[in-house]
Amino acid sequence: MTADYDDIPGTHVFDAARSRQGYHLNMFCMSLRVAGNREAFKADEASYLDRFPMSGEQRQAVLARDWNRMLGLGGNVYYTAKLAATDGLTFQELAALMTGMALEDYRDMMLRGGRPIAGNRSKSEWSNG
Incomplete structure (x- = not known):
């Protein structure tokens, strides 16, 4: 289900x-x-x-x-x-690892408001190519 x-x-x-x-x-x-x-x-x-x-x-x-x-x-x-x-990781370091981003890039993205909504609402928005 x-x-x-x-x-x-x-x-x-x-x-x-x-x-x-x-x-x-x-x-x-x-x-x-x-x-x-x-x-x-x-x-x-x-x-x-x-x-x-x-x-x-x-x-x-x-x-x-x-x-x-x-x-x-x-x-x-x-x-x-x-x-x-x-393991000595901060939550921010963990989140960066989980997103596959460098810590600085993750931090900057979050300071800019996070990931854009476009392309992240539904897997059906992703292209198969």
Whole structure:
């Protein structure tokens, strides 16, 4: 079943279905609020992830720091930001990585009001060529 908002380019709406899908991924991310957990994760990422029954895809996305994939697999951006912070990234740096832009370019775009709406409302606006 699809929702109307599934047609928004580059967007993973965190709805009830995505919340259920990403529950264990998000609980892992939230565990990083605790200093001892951050230390344990940094010491041995793979072993620490064994504490959470994530899917193989979710686990691989975490290990690869594939931020957009984490969102597609049910991650919530505010939870995955805990992982980014553990890596020493600011939220602005994370957003730049997720958009594929240099930090300065991302910052400048946001100061100018963000991405233009044209071509970003619906995947049907994208050309296939």
